Amino acid sequence: MPGKTRQHISQNEPLLFEISSPGKRGYQLPDLDVPQVDPAEALGAANARQEIEHFPEVSELEIIRHFTRLSTWNYAIDLGMFPLGSCTMKYNPRVNEQVARTEGLLWAHPYQPASVSQGAMEIMSQLESALAEITGMDAVTLEPAAGAHGELTGVLLIRALLEHRGKARKKIIIPDSAHGTNPATAAMVGYSVTNLKSNAEGTIDLAELARLVDDETAALMVTNPNTVGIFEKDIVKATEIMHSKGALVYMDGANMNALVGLARPGDFGIDVMHLNLHKTFSTPHGGGGPGSGAVAVKKHLEPFLPVPRLKRVKDMFEFDYDRPLSIGKVRAFYGNYGVLIRALAYIMAHGGPGLRVATLDALLNANYIRKGLENHYDMPFTSPSMHECVFSHDRQEAKGVRTGDIAKRLIDYGFHPYTVSFPMIVHGAIMIEPTETEGKQELDLFIQAMIDIANEIDTSPKLVLDAPHCTRTPRVDEVGAARKPVLRWKP
Amino acid sequence: MLATLGLDSLDGLYAHLPAEVKLNRPLNIAPGKSEFDIVDYFRRQADRNAVGFASFLGAGAYSHFRPVLCDVVASRGEFLTSYTPYQAEMAQGTLTTIFEFQTMICQLTGMDVANASMYDGSTAAPEAAMMAVRVTGRHKVLAAKTVHPEYRAVLNTYFKYQGLPVTEFGYDGATGCIDLADLESKLDKDTAAVLIQSPNFFGCVEDWKKAAELAHKHGALLVYLFSEAVSLGILEPPRDADIVAGEMQSFAHPPSYGGPYAGIIATKEKFMRQLPGRLAGETKDSNGNRAFCLTLSTREQHIRREKATSNICTNQALIALMATVFMSVYGKQGLRELAEQNIAKTQYLAKGLKRRFSGSVFNEFVASAGAQTPQAINDALLGKKIVGGLDLARFYPELSGCMLLCATEMVKREHIDAVHEAFR
Structure with a gap:
C-alpha cells in the first residue's frame, strides 16, 4: 500500500429502492389541527394521484446507514489534499456552515417585507462592498448562481451596453487556453467565437489579438492568471487594444485566488468579471454545487446589471427594480443567498491583511510543488507560476502512460487527482493547484507520490495503467455508460 | 519552503x-475577526429579520419542516467538501x-429521465425552453x-439576446387557469414550446392534458413547470408533457432569502441527448460490479x-442530496400525507x-382583500408576528387588492385564525 493509504472495510450498500419494503417509514407528521380534507375533492378527482409507484419506503436507521455508507465511498477535502487545478479546493471553515444556518437567515423568505429583512440585506451590502474592493471594480451583482451563470450575466451585460451604443457586434475573441464555459456562454448570447492562439509562452499573442479585433468584435474573454497558471503580463496592452476598437474585456475570475490583495482586475483594464465564491471564497463545493458567480463591473456597465439592485434610502435598505437599462433577471430572487453568507464570513475571518497572506501562501504552495516535480515531469511553459502549475505527460507517454493513468494511480496514494487533460493547449496536461490551506507535510507527501509514480512508470508501467488498486471501486467503464445509458433504477 | 525556492x-x-x-496599498477591509465575533455578527443581523414569525408566503419559496436527517447527511464532510x-x-x-435522485424525480414526474439538477426553477425554465427549441428546430416560445x-x-x-421570441398567453379571469382559447390562437408552425406551471402562480391546478393536446396538434412540445415540489406527492404526474422542469426547494431547503435552491429537468427518453446539465449513469467497474459515473458528457461545454447544449457545468449537488434524503424520509406514504396536510391547512x-x-x-x-388593502392586512399581521401574503399588484396590476396566501404544514390553526381576524 503506497503513501497515506491502508485497506479498510467498505460495506456494500444497495440502492434505496432495493432496501425498500411496504409499510416501512422514517417520518412523523404533526397532528393535524384543522379538519381533514379529501384530496380528490380539493383537487378534482382527475387531478389526484393514486400512488407514487416504486417510491422508497425505508426506516430512519436504514436511511442514516445508507447515506453514511455511501459517504465513505467519497473522497473530500476533509480527507486530504484535493489538487484540482482551476478548482481552488481549499478548506471550508465550518463556522461558515453554522452562521448560514442562523434561524433568522435560514427562514427569511425572499418576499418578506423589507422592514423585517434589514439584516439579510445588510449582509448582501457588506459582501458587495468587499468584492468591489477586492476586484477594484465599481459595482457588484450577487444574483448569478454559479461561475458559468456569472459568465452568462457578464456577456449579456456586454451585449446590452453595445446595443445601447448602437450595435451589438458579432464575435467574441477567446484564447485557446480558456475554460469550455467561455465559448459556450458566448454562443448562448448569440455571439460567434474567434479562437485566439496562445504564443510560445502560453500567453496572449498581442500581435495576433490586434490582427483579429475589428469593429464587429464585442469582447475578449480572458482568464488571468490564465489556465496555465501564468499571469498575463501584457494584460494592460491587451485591454488597450480592445478598448481602442470599442470592444470590452471580460475576465473569467476562476483563478482569482492568485490575485486577492496583490492585484486588482479593475486596475488593469478589465470591464467586467465574475468571481467563483465557491473557489476563491471557500464556500463548499458540495459534490458539484451550490456555487455563486457574483459579477463585478466598471461604472459604464452598472446601469445594465440585473434587477433588483440593493440601495440604501436614509437608514433603510430596499430593492430597486426601476432600472430601465437592466438586462432583467438572470435568476429568481437575489442569488444563492446561503452561499453569500458563507463568503462574507470567510472574508471577515481573514480580513484584508489575511486575504493577502492567503494569496501569498497559495503562490508559495504551487511553486513549492513545481520545484519538487520539475525534474520528474515536463513543463511546457516555464514562465513563473502563480497559484497553480501545469506539467505535461510527454515524458511518461513514451512509456505508454498518460495523464489520466497517472491521475488514477495518485488515488492509490491517498490523493484526489489533479485536473486531467486541461488546458487543451498543453499536450496531456497535469494541472495542479494545491491552494493555501495545505501544509508542508501534505505537500511533501504529494510530491513524493508523484515522484514515486514517475519511477513506477519507468519500472512497472502496468501498475500505473491498471490503477487504482486501493479503492473500493476499481476503474469504472465510462465508455460503456455512454454507449447504453442507464440513467435511473427500474424494478 | 522559501529557501527551497531561493x-x-x-x-x-x-x-x-x-x-x-x-x-500598492492594503485592501480596505478590516482585519480578521475571531469565530466568536463572526457568529455574533451574523446572529445580530439575523435578529433584525423576522425571527420566530409564522409565514403565509409561498410564491416560489415554501416553508416546510426539514427532517433532521437532511442536515445530518448534508453536513458530512465527505459530501460537503467533495x-x-x-x-x-x-x-x-x-x-x-445522484442516480437515486434522478430516479425519484422520474417517479414523481412520470418522465423517463431526469438530470442531476439545475441552479433553480427559474433557470430550469429557460433551459427547458431552449431544449425544446433544439428538439423542434423551431424558435418561438409561448409562456x-x-x-x-x-x-x-x-x-x-x-431568450431576448438570442433573438428567440417569447409570447405570453393569458388566464381565465374566473378560474385563474390558462385561457386555452388564447393559447390556441397563438400557436403556429414556429412554436417550439408551450410553458405552463402547475400549480400555477395563483396556486391553481392547470389542465395539462388539454394544454398538451393543443401543443402537440401544432407540433410544439409541452413544458410543465412546477415551483412547489410537494404538490408532486398528490397531483397526477404530467405524463403527456414532453419536458418537466421545476424547483426542488420545498424538499428540505428552507427559503434562505431566495437561495441556494435546486432545479430539475426531466423528459422523455427520446429527448435524452438534448438534456442540459449533469447526468449520472449506471455502469460496471473492472471487477464487473455495479458502479456509477457521469455520462453523456459529449453534450457538455467542456x-x-x-456547440454545447448549455454553458452549465455544475448542478446543485448538495441541495439535491438534501432533497434525496427528504424524499427517503417521507417516502411513498409520507409524501402523500404531507401533501394532504398542506391541502387541509389551505x-x-x-x-x-x-x-x-x-x-x-x-x-x-389568491384572496381578495375586500374593503381593506393587502398592505393594511399585512401590516396588522406583522404586529402579531405573522408574515402575511404577497400583494399581487406588484406582478399583476389587474389583481390589485388581491394577495397570494400559502398555508403549509408549518402554520398552526391559531395563525390561520389570526389571518381570518385580520381580513375582517
Missing part, C-alpha cells in the same frame, strides 16, 4: 508582475445519490401568464465548447376568506 520573502513570489498592475464526481472511483457516494413572474423574467433575459384558511379564482388549488390561493 526566495527570502513571500513578496518574491509575485515580483514578476508588471509594476502597473500591482496593488467536488463534482469526475473521478468515479473515489466519488461513488455522490454518484449513487402562460400564470407561470411565476420571476421565471418568465429569467426566460425573457435568456467537450463541445460553443382549505381551512380559504374557508374564511374571499377567493378571487375558482380553480382547484393545492397549498396557495
Whole structure:
C-alpha cells in the first residue's frame, strides 16, 4: 500500500429502492389541527394521484446507514489534499456552515417585507462592498448562481451596453487556453467565437489579438492568471487594444485566488468579471454545487446589471427594480443567498491583511510543488507560476502512460487527482493547484507520490495503467455508460 | 519552503508582475475577526429579520419542516467538501445519490429521465425552453401568464439576446387557469414550446392534458413547470408533457432569502441527448460490479465548447442530496400525507376568506382583500408576528387588492385564525 493509504472495510450498500419494503417509514407528521380534507375533492378527482409507484419506503436507521455508507465511498477535502487545478479546493471553515444556518437567515423568505429583512440585506451590502474592493471594480451583482451563470450575466451585460451604443457586434475573441464555459456562454448570447492562439509562452499573442479585433468584435474573454497558471503580463496592452476598437474585456475570475490583495482586475483594464465564491471564497463545493458567480463591473456597465439592485434610502435598505437599462433577471430572487453568507464570513475571518497572506501562501504552495516535480515531469511553459502549475505527460507517454493513468494511480496514494487533460493547449496536461490551506507535510507527501509514480512508470508501467488498486471501486467503464445509458433504477 | 525556492520573502513570489498592475496599498477591509465575533455578527443581523414569525408566503419559496436527517447527511464532510464526481472511483457516494435522485424525480414526474439538477426553477425554465427549441428546430416560445413572474423574467433575459421570441398567453379571469382559447390562437408552425406551471402562480391546478393536446396538434412540445415540489406527492404526474422542469426547494431547503435552491429537468427518453446539465449513469467497474459515473458528457461545454447544449457545468449537488434524503424520509406514504396536510391547512384558511379564482388549488390561493388593502392586512399581521401574503399588484396590476396566501404544514390553526381576524 503506497503513501497515506491502508485497506479498510467498505460495506456494500444497495440502492434505496432495493432496501425498500411496504409499510416501512422514517417520518412523523404533526397532528393535524384543522379538519381533514379529501384530496380528490380539493383537487378534482382527475387531478389526484393514486400512488407514487416504486417510491422508497425505508426506516430512519436504514436511511442514516445508507447515506453514511455511501459517504465513505467519497473522497473530500476533509480527507486530504484535493489538487484540482482551476478548482481552488481549499478548506471550508465550518463556522461558515453554522452562521448560514442562523434561524433568522435560514427562514427569511425572499418576499418578506423589507422592514423585517434589514439584516439579510445588510449582509448582501457588506459582501458587495468587499468584492468591489477586492476586484477594484465599481459595482457588484450577487444574483448569478454559479461561475458559468456569472459568465452568462457578464456577456449579456456586454451585449446590452453595445446595443445601447448602437450595435451589438458579432464575435467574441477567446484564447485557446480558456475554460469550455467561455465559448459556450458566448454562443448562448448569440455571439460567434474567434479562437485566439496562445504564443510560445502560453500567453496572449498581442500581435495576433490586434490582427483579429475589428469593429464587429464585442469582447475578449480572458482568464488571468490564465489556465496555465501564468499571469498575463501584457494584460494592460491587451485591454488597450480592445478598448481602442470599442470592444470590452471580460475576465473569467476562476483563478482569482492568485490575485486577492496583490492585484486588482479593475486596475488593469478589465470591464467586467465574475468571481467563483465557491473557489476563491471557500464556500463548499458540495459534490458539484451550490456555487455563486457574483459579477463585478466598471461604472459604464452598472446601469445594465440585473434587477433588483440593493440601495440604501436614509437608514433603510430596499430593492430597486426601476432600472430601465437592466438586462432583467438572470435568476429568481437575489442569488444563492446561503452561499453569500458563507463568503462574507470567510472574508471577515481573514480580513484584508489575511486575504493577502492567503494569496501569498497559495503562490508559495504551487511553486513549492513545481520545484519538487520539475525534474520528474515536463513543463511546457516555464514562465513563473502563480497559484497553480501545469506539467505535461510527454515524458511518461513514451512509456505508454498518460495523464489520466497517472491521475488514477495518485488515488492509490491517498490523493484526489489533479485536473486531467486541461488546458487543451498543453499536450496531456497535469494541472495542479494545491491552494493555501495545505501544509508542508501534505505537500511533501504529494510530491513524493508523484515522484514515486514517475519511477513506477519507468519500472512497472502496468501498475500505473491498471490503477487504482486501493479503492473500493476499481476503474469504472465510462465508455460503456455512454454507449447504453442507464440513467435511473427500474424494478 | 522559501529557501527551497531561493526566495527570502513571500513578496518574491509575485515580483514578476508588471509594476502597473500591482496593488500598492492594503485592501480596505478590516482585519480578521475571531469565530466568536463572526457568529455574533451574523446572529445580530439575523435578529433584525423576522425571527420566530409564522409565514403565509409561498410564491416560489415554501416553508416546510426539514427532517433532521437532511442536515445530518448534508453536513458530512465527505459530501460537503467533495467536488463534482469526475473521478468515479473515489466519488461513488455522490454518484449513487445522484442516480437515486434522478430516479425519484422520474417517479414523481412520470418522465423517463431526469438530470442531476439545475441552479433553480427559474433557470430550469429557460433551459427547458431552449431544449425544446433544439428538439423542434423551431424558435418561438409561448409562456402562460400564470407561470411565476420571476421565471418568465429569467426566460425573457435568456431568450431576448438570442433573438428567440417569447409570447405570453393569458388566464381565465374566473378560474385563474390558462385561457386555452388564447393559447390556441397563438400557436403556429414556429412554436417550439408551450410553458405552463402547475400549480400555477395563483396556486391553481392547470389542465395539462388539454394544454398538451393543443401543443402537440401544432407540433410544439409541452413544458410543465412546477415551483412547489410537494404538490408532486398528490397531483397526477404530467405524463403527456414532453419536458418537466421545476424547483426542488420545498424538499428540505428552507427559503434562505431566495437561495441556494435546486432545479430539475426531466423528459422523455427520446429527448435524452438534448438534456442540459449533469447526468449520472449506471455502469460496471473492472471487477464487473455495479458502479456509477457521469455520462453523456459529449453534450457538455467542456467537450463541445460553443456547440454545447448549455454553458452549465455544475448542478446543485448538495441541495439535491438534501432533497434525496427528504424524499427517503417521507417516502411513498409520507409524501402523500404531507401533501394532504398542506391541502387541509389551505382549505381551512380559504374557508374564511374571499377567493378571487375558482380553480382547484393545492397549498396557495389568491384572496381578495375586500374593503381593506393587502398592505393594511399585512401590516396588522406583522404586529402579531405573522408574515402575511404577497400583494399581487406588484406582478399583476389587474389583481390589485388581491394577495397570494400559502398555508403549509408549518402554520398552526391559531395563525390561520389570526389571518381570518385580520381580513375582517
